Amino acid sequence: MAPMAERDDLEVLRHSTAHVMAQAVCDLWPGAKYAIGPPIEDGFYYDFELPEQLTPEDLPRIEARMREIVEAEQPFNHEEVPRQEALERFADQPYKLEIIEGVEEAEGAGGDTVSVYRNDGWQDLCLGPHVESTGKLGAFKLLSVAGAYWRGDERRQQLQRVYGTAWPTEEELADYLHRREEAEKRDHRKVGPALDLFSFPDELGAGLAVWHPKGGRLVRQLGDFVREIHVARGYELVTTPHVARSGLWETSGHLEKYAGNMYPPMHDEAGDYYVKPMNCPFHVLIYRSRTRSYRDLPLRLSELGTVYRHEKAGTLHGLLRIRGLSMDDAHIFCTPDQLIDEVLAVFDLTLEVFRVFGFEEPRIELSTKPGEAIGDEAMWARATEALRGALDKSGMAYDVAEGEGAFYGPKVDFHFKDAIGRSWQLTTVQCDFALPERFELEFMGEDNQRHRPVMIHRAILGSLERFIAILIEHHAGAFPMWLAPEQVRVIPIATRHDGYAEKVADRLREAGLRVEVDESRETLGKKVRAAQLDKVPYALVVGDKEEEAGTVAVRDRAGTERRGVSLEEFVERAVGEAESKALESVLE
Ligand SMILES: [Zn+2]
Ligand SMILES: [Zn+2]
Numbered sequence: 001m002a003p004m005a006e007r008d009d010l011e012v013l014r015h016s017t018a019h020v021m022a023q024a025v026c027d028l029w030p031g032a033k034y035a036i037g038p039p040i041e042d043g044f045y046y047d048f049e050l051p052e053q054l055t056p057e058d059l060p061r062i063e064a065r066m067r068e069i070v071e072a073e074q075p076f077n078h079e080e081v082p083r084q085e086a087l088e089r090f091a092d093q094p095y096k097l098e099i100i101e102g103v104e105e106a107e108g109a110g111g112d113t114v115s116v117y118r119n120d121g122w123q124d125l126c127l128g129p130h131v132e133s134t135g136k137l138g139a140f141k142l143l144s145v146a147g148a149y150w151r152g153d154e155r156r157q158q159l160q161r162v163y164g165t166a167w168p169t170e171e172e173l174a175d176y177l178h179r180r181e182e183a184e185k186r187d188h189r190k191v192g193p194a195l196d197l198f199s200f201p202d203e204l205g206a207g208l209a210v211w212h213p214k215g216g217r218l219v220r221q222l223g224d225f226v227r228e229i230h231v232a233r234g235y236e237l238v239t240t241p242h243v244a245r246s247g248l249w250e251t252s253g254h255l256e257k258y259a260g261n262m263y264p265p266m267h268d269e270a271g272d273y274y275v276k277p278m279n280c281p282f283h284v285l286i287y288r289s290r291t292r293s294y295r296d297l298p299l300r301l302s303e304l305g306t307v308y309r310h311e312k313a314g315t316l317h318g319l320l321r322i323r324g325l326s327m328d329d330a331h332i333f334c335t336p337d338q339l340i341d342e343v344l345a346v347f348d349l350t351l352e353v354f355r356v357f358g359f360e361e362p363r364i365e366l367s368t369k370p371g372e373a374i375g376d377e378a379m380w381a382r383a384t385e386a387l388r389g390a391l392d393k394s395g396m397a398y399d400v401a402e403g404e405g406a407f408y409g410p411k412v413d414f415h416f417k418d419a420i421g422r423s424w425q426l427t428t429v430q431c432d433f434a435l436p437e438r439f440e441l442e443f444m445g446e447d448n449q450r451h452r453p454v455m456i457h458r459a460i461l462g463s464l465e466r467f468i469a470i471l472i473e474h475h476a477g478a479f480p481m482w483l484a485p486e487q488v489r490v491i492p493i494a495t496r497h498d499g500y501a502e503k504v505a506d507r508l509r510e511a512g513l514r515v516e517v518d519e520s521r522e523t524l525g526k527k528v529r530a531a532q533l534d535k536v537p538y539a540l541v542v543g544d545k546e547e548e549a550g551t552v553a554v555r556d557r558a559g560t561e562r563r564g565v566s567l568e569e570f571v572e573r574a575v576g577e578a579e580s581k582a583l584e585s586v587l588e
Helices: 009-028 056-071 083-089 094-101 170-186 188-194 213-232 246-252 280-288 336-356 377-394 434-438 464-475 495-510 524-533 544-549 567-579
Strands: 043-049 077-082 113-119 122-125 139-149 158-167 243-245 266-268 271-275 299-308 324-334 363-367 399-401 411-417 423-432 454-463 488-492 515-517 538-542 551-556 561-566
Touching: 009 043, 009 056, 009 113, 009 122, 009 158, 043 139, 056 139, 077 083, 083 094, 083 113, 094 122, 139 170, 158 170, 170 464, 188 464, 213 299, 213 324, 213 336, 213 454, 213 464, 243 246, 246 271, 246 280, 246 434, 280 299, 280 324, 280 434, 280 454, 324 336, 324 464, 336 377, 336 411, 336 423, 336 454, 363 377, 377 411, 377 423, 423 434, 423 464, 434 454, 454 464, 488 495, 488 524, 495 515, 495 538, 495 544, 495 567, 524 538, 538 544, 538 567, 544 551, 544 561, 551 567, 561 567
Parallel strands: 363 399, 488 515, 488 538
Antiparallel strands: 043 158, 077 113, 113 122, 139 158, 243 271, 266 271, 299 324, 324 454, 363 411, 411 423, 423 454, 538 551, 551 561
16 A cells, blocks of 8 residues: 555545544544554445444435534644654554554554544544545545455454545536446346356355356357457467476476465475466476577467466455456567567557457556565666657656565556446566576577566566456447347247247357257347347347248347348348447437
8 A cells, every 4th residue: 555645636535425424423422443444446434343233224324423513614624643642542442553553654653652643532553644624524424334354354343334435526426326227227247147147156166256158168269359459469379387396486486475365285206286266387498498590589479378376355346346357368589679669569450359358448557666575776767768768759658656566576557448438557668687587597699698588577467367357347238240149030920939049049040150049938128138138139030921031020128120121132241240349229
């Protein structure tokens, strides 16, 4: 977490609102113990230990008390309090005492004195800053109550977490609440199972999904697209195993810097093995499998590699945050001279890929060296300069996020907005001088001398799982034709039309379309409705008239209907729509 002083105005506003919320809770529940209350994306939370269980009905009461505190316009006063005095002041607040005793810098308890903010009679340990006074809060709303463990540790005290949101104006608050409502309707954790795409069987363990046949079709479409576009751009497809001995992860630095995200090891007589959290070291070994010359470079190795990351159980979130994920991963090995052009080519590919999904105008961020890092300063400086150079050459605007890079190198991230205005971090491009050093990679230069190549790590979509979750929410389950697991459903009006329906379906399958026939004995109205609920792009209704004339009645998902369309005309249009990866229906 960045120190408070570096946070932007919105974070200050949200943290100040959290502060007032905690004050209100303490007023309403005397004896309340308050833990921590940081700003988060779109809002804030505060954790409490309270004598009773909060319910959503309590939120308006807390809000009402907050409004009284806002009206009182209490200034936030900063004090630097000697450690001993702070221990006395917070004597009845065990979580604050733990923070003071733990000398936690991020919470304002890092020095000889402790940073305390006080307004009226209420005080909190905190680095600040806050808005000037409680009268300067913006528009806010409390959203929900949830359980949370102190320090995120399930062996420790169970606390109650109150979530809220805060914005500078009422209008921005209303927009956000609308987006939130839309997001809830589109939640992939509901839409995905409703469309029979995937599930998370308990037997597998948390964060591990299985794809059902319809989800499998989606994964295949996306996977084929990814592989084809990479081959067309000069990448080689490679395949590597899911497990490797501990020595590999020692050399790569993963055991040193990334062990917290790895599954525990397995053992046999040869030693320890880890399932892979990343594909990089495997691709490095492919590079190193023979002598490379400058003529072999750039070497672009690509793999839809499934990796396993032991994310904390509390952070798992459907397909968005998962423990087994398939990255559209690639590693580019090149000479230092080729670096900027290779990075630029990755930027180009990114824009090309996302244009297909209708995602344009990315927000771009350059992230620099984090606290936990391998490699020396000079390496970091060279890598960061290369990315900066490529960004400047590309002419695209970008922000700098200090300290947000990967442990082995700085990175450039692309964020795209979805249909309801949410921003998603998708593409990552990382520049790495450290792994080639650690694995002693070499190539023979034109000068007949050995040189060290540079390595670019990059994923465009990120992972298929996460990207599919985003697509589900972006399209509210109504995928464009080329991705739709079921593209066409043929609906016979009566049993006597089953034969013709099958004939129509066969013709569509022959044309390469994904088709099903609804031969259930439901009414026509129900069958049409079912196709709509399943978000099938086209339902073809066939009865006597259609059979006689060799036509179909076409209904799209929006309910638009066209009768008497010749089967061949429909085939041609539907295939055209799928092959062109059109985002909208081409049928008028
Ligand atoms: Zn504070
Ligand atoms: Zn990598």
